[in-house]
Each structure stands twice: as C-alpha cells, then as structure tokens.
Amino acid sequence: MRTARFRLLPDSVVGRTALVLVAALLISAATAVVLFAAQRQEALETIGGRNAAERVAGLVTLAEQVAPQLRQDTLNSQDTPNFRVGWGPQPVALDDENFGLAAYVRSSLESGLEGRGIKVSTRPGPLLAGPNTGIGRGGRHMHGPGSGAPGGPGIGGPGGGRPIGPALRVSVHLKDGSWLNVLAPLDLGDPLWRPRFVAPLVIALVLVTLVALLAVRRATRPFATFAAAAERLGVDVSAPPLAETGPREVRQAAQAFNVMQGRITRFVQDRTQMLAAISHDLKTPITRLRLRAEFMEDDDQRARMLTDLEEMEAMIAATLAFARDDAASEPRIRLDLAAMVQGMVEDLDDLGARCGYRGPQSLVVEARPAALKRALANLIDNAIKYGGSAAVTLETSGRDALVVVEDQGPGIPAEARERVFAPFVRLETSRSRDTGGTGLGLAVARAAIRAHGGDITLADRPGGGLRVTVSLPGMEG
Structure with a gap:
C-alpha cells in the first residue's frame, strides 16, 4: 500500500514541489472562500435583522397610537410580500431564541420597547396557518384580537404552508394584550457560486499556479546543472569548472564542486607525474643493461636478457600510457x-x-x-x-x-x-x-x-x- 501510494507522486523534484504549492494554493483559496461566505452571510443577516428591528419598532409605535378599530387598516398598508405583518391574540414566534441573529434583533427591540414582551425566532420551516396570529393560510390579517375574518392570501398560499427559507419571526406583546406579529424573510443576496465570482477566482488560481511552476522550475534548474557537471567530470577530469552564480546556496555548492574537481585533477596529475618520473628513471638502467648484454659471450643468455629487457620496457610503456589516460x-x-x-x-x-x-x-x-x-x-x-x-x-x-x-x-x-x-x-x-x-x-x-x-x-x-x-x-x- 505504501509503495502504491508513493507511485502516485511525481518522480521529479519540480513535480513534487509544484504539487505541494498547488495543493497549498487550493487549500488556501478554499479556506478563504469558506470564511468569506460565512462572513458575507453573517453580514447580510445582521443588516436584514437591523432593518427588520427598526421596522418592527416603528410598527409597534404605530399600532399603539391608532385606535383598535383602525389598527387593521393601518397595518394593511405596511404589509408587503417580503415583510408580512399580522395582529392577533397569539404570537407567531413560538420559540424564543437567545443566541445569534434572534438575540441581536431582540436586544435592538428591547432598547426602544421597554416593558413589552418580545419573542424572536429564526427557525426555518413552513409558516403554520393560524387565525390567532394574524398571519396564515387564507387569512392575511386579523381584524381584531381573536377575530378570524379572512383577508387576502397568506404567505403560505392557498394549499397550506411552504418552506420560505431563512426568515425572522418577531412577536411583540402590545400594551392592550394583543400581539404584533412580523414575518421578515432574510435576503442573503445572490448565490456565491456564480460565474461573476467563480471566473475571476479560477483565473487568479491558474495564473498563480503558472507563476509558481515557473518559479519552481527556475529554482530547481541548478540540480540539472550539477548532474550534468558530475557526469562530465566522470568522463573528463579536465572539464571546465561550474559557473559560481545564482543564490547563495547554489554558489556555495558550485564552489564546493569546483574545489573537489580541482583536487581530483591535481591528484591525477601528481600520479601521472610520479609514474612518468619512475618510467624515466628506469629507462636509464635498462639502457645500461641492454648495452652490457650486448657484450655477453653466451649467446643464449644474451638473448634471454634482451628479451627480459624488452618486456620490461613494454610494461613500463603500457603502465605509463594507462596512468596518463591519453583517452x-x-x-x-x-x-x-x-x-x-x-x-x-x-x-x-x-x-x-x-x-x-x-x-x-x-x-x-x-x-x-x-x-x-x-x-x-x-x-x-x-x-x-x-x-x-x-x-x-x-x-x-x-x-x-x-x-x-x-x-x-x-x-x-x-x-x-x-x-x-x-x-x-x-x-x-x-x-x-x-x-x-x-x-x-x-x-x-x-x-x-x-x-x-x-x-x-x-x-x-x-x-x-x-x-x-x-x-x-x-x-x-
């Protein structure tokens, strides 16, 4: 399993470094997008909650200033498809939440509506029909506390309640004991994953990746240079030295390589000079022996000695040629x-x-x-x-x-x-x-x-x- 997993990795330093950089870019971009999306949604919810709180505070003041018989018509004028207003003996916000956006909206309302009961909920789900809330299926508003007279079509539609997405349900207990109910759907803006947002992000990632690949390729180029120099040194110890240019680490490596090549070259030269000196020194006694052998009276011994001297000369010449490495x-x-x-x-x-x-x-x-x-x-x-x-x-x-x-x-x-x-x-x-x-x-x-x-x-x-x-x-x- 370990071997198969490593086979999936690129074989070169350039490929592996590029893989790490691209993975880091993708993870960074994904993290940034997630954080941006979360902060964007939070900001839009906060803005929507603040606007809803201001409108609800104004509606409470308006509802309590007009006579009960005129209250319904007054609230009708404030009702819109995206901001539903109801009035009845029961609250539409059944769950009072003490966290998040609901807590923020209730805190904003309590600062201007002291002494009134306030319930705020952001629970998603269908709007339940209920004539006692003033907002419901088949009854747009109550015409008075406890009344169930039908009005216009409710937000749930004639067939029953339907999911309406993120929305604020706000209920304020008025001084006369009735409840002002508001249903304010939250506008979270257009979806984040749309071409106008995704296209620039993808283009930026591609450009950054290309620049990173070029930078990695340029940074790893000295590896190929060192490999070629090492191969050239194995063939020719007299090859020209490496250029000591580039970043500090590359310069230091090139200097060390050139020092090593110089030491090898000097070692080969010293060995060749030593063998050449030995060969030169041996030629003189061999020549003297050859001259003396010529004056030997025993023809058989003279021939043997001359043969041995020729073999010695041939061995010395072969040894010197091998040491010089003429190739x-x-x-x-x-x-x-x-x-x-x-x-x-x-x-x-x-x-x-x-x-x-x-x-x-x-x-x-x-x-x-x-x-x-x-x-x-x-x-x-x-x-x-x-x-x-x-x-x-x-x-x-x-x-x-x-x-x-x-x-x-x-x-x-x-x-x-x-x-x-x-x-x-x-x-x-x-x-x-x-x-x-x-x-x-x-x-x-x-x-x-x-x-x-x-x-x-x-x-x-x-x-x-x-x-x-x-x-x-x-x-x-």
Whole structure:
C-alpha cells in the first residue's frame, strides 16, 4: 500500500514541489472562500435583522397610537410580500431564541420597547396557518384580537404552508394584550457560486499556479546543472569548472564542486607525474643493461636478457600510457565507426587470424579515434589470443552504438568478470607475454571506453565462449 501510494507522486523534484504549492494554493483559496461566505452571510443577516428591528419598532409605535378599530387598516398598508405583518391574540414566534441573529434583533427591540414582551425566532420551516396570529393560510390579517375574518392570501398560499427559507419571526406583546406579529424573510443576496465570482477566482488560481511552476522550475534548474557537471567530470577530469552564480546556496555548492574537481585533477596529475618520473628513471638502467648484454659471450643468455629487457620496457610503456589516460586528453572528432572496425578486422584477416565482421557499412559517431581504436584492438586481440577467433558485430540501440566481440574460448567465470578489469590482473598465471600479456589490456580498454561515456560488459556467449559488449553513447543521427 505504501509503495502504491508513493507511485502516485511525481518522480521529479519540480513535480513534487509544484504539487505541494498547488495543493497549498487550493487549500488556501478554499479556506478563504469558506470564511468569506460565512462572513458575507453573517453580514447580510445582521443588516436584514437591523432593518427588520427598526421596522418592527416603528410598527409597534404605530399600532399603539391608532385606535383598535383602525389598527387593521393601518397595518394593511405596511404589509408587503417580503415583510408580512399580522395582529392577533397569539404570537407567531413560538420559540424564543437567545443566541445569534434572534438575540441581536431582540436586544435592538428591547432598547426602544421597554416593558413589552418580545419573542424572536429564526427557525426555518413552513409558516403554520393560524387565525390567532394574524398571519396564515387564507387569512392575511386579523381584524381584531381573536377575530378570524379572512383577508387576502397568506404567505403560505392557498394549499397550506411552504418552506420560505431563512426568515425572522418577531412577536411583540402590545400594551392592550394583543400581539404584533412580523414575518421578515432574510435576503442573503445572490448565490456565491456564480460565474461573476467563480471566473475571476479560477483565473487568479491558474495564473498563480503558472507563476509558481515557473518559479519552481527556475529554482530547481541548478540540480540539472550539477548532474550534468558530475557526469562530465566522470568522463573528463579536465572539464571546465561550474559557473559560481545564482543564490547563495547554489554558489556555495558550485564552489564546493569546483574545489573537489580541482583536487581530483591535481591528484591525477601528481600520479601521472610520479609514474612518468619512475618510467624515466628506469629507462636509464635498462639502457645500461641492454648495452652490457650486448657484450655477453653466451649467446643464449644474451638473448634471454634482451628479451627480459624488452618486456620490461613494454610494461613500463603500457603502465605509463594507462596512468596518463591519453583517452581523456585526445580531442573528439566525427568518425565512421563501421569503417574503423571493418579495417581492423580486414587487417587481422590478412595476417591469418580468424576474424569476421557483421554490421552496417557506415555508422558515424563522435569519439577519440586513437583511444577508441586501441581499446577495440585490445578486445579483438584478446578474443583471437584466448578464443582462437573473433566475431565482431556492430549494431545500434537507440542513440547508442554497440560493438560486440565474441570468441569460442573458455570464457571468463562470472565471479572474475569484474576483477579482470583491474590493472595487472591476469587469469593466465604464467608470466609469458605470449600467453598472459601485461594484464593491462582490459583496464586500458575500459578506461578508454568510459572516457567516452560508455562502458564494457562481459557475458557468456551462447554455445560457449565470451561475449564482450562495448556501448558508446551519443551516436550521430
């Protein structure tokens, strides 16, 4: 369940940050709308209650100033569809509420109508017919206390009471014992969710979301820059440093990255200089030994010593080439990989080696020609030396170029396939260069291929033997 839930989240930092921002915006907007709607309704109710209280206070004064026989006609003149007035022996407000709008209206009335009983209710529901209230079904007003004479149509309609929505029911006990009853529906204005209100809100949310997405994308752009710089550093330690610009945190990270790159570069240079010095110092005694060997009278011993000295020189040269990592310093150019591989295979075939090529006639890539040729030559030579033959295949996979070298030899055990790439490691235990070499061939090949941003993998060949796959990214379209 936990894994499935996290799969719904965006995979990138930009997506997750944008999701949080958009969710925060929506929650903030929803909260603001709810608070606005509540305050709007409260304000409209307060205004309606204040107006109703003022009108009721005026009606009470008017009703008590006129004679009872004229009271009904006087109240008839004040009756409107949205402000119903009645007069009778019973109150229309049966529930006297002591909170909210009802309490506010009663407090306003009590300040000007001292000594009179006042009942106020906001309970929703149908207006019950009742001739004793002066407001009811079939009787618009009572013509006097206790009278049930019909007048105009009541607010409930001829078929009975109906819900009238939010309304104030106010009953005031007059001095003569009768009740002045008022039914004042509350006008809460137009519905809040109408295009005139929703459209600007949605447009504002969309604009703010777009601005937030652009800001997040701009803020997370340094992540991509650091990723590209780290990948470039893995291929070329001499790559140009990062630009130390942007916010303070980005500048600090760029400075730390540049310091790290400088330390790595100095370490590689120091190692190369040390090995170059050792190689130079060893050449002098090797030259002296070679001269002395030439004066040896024993031809057999002289030949053996000269062979050993040649092997020492070859090992020193190979070690120095590996330490210098010439593949990283050679410039990249556009070259035809298919022509290069075919030429190498044809040269070996002319020398009598069992070697074949299968693939396209042309495939252009961007690479360092000398380093790439040396790496592929090491792999093909190993296939011929240890497997007796080399079948070379060139193919593509997306934008990658793949060079596959297969042989029919004993192969390499799975547990040793990573170890053979270490310098000076040889599975063949003899020290003969004809069978074991210096142990640097695969190390030099992988260093050159990785300097191109690719890699070398080893696997079993179906039917026996070894399959070596070289991947080169960034193939030309």
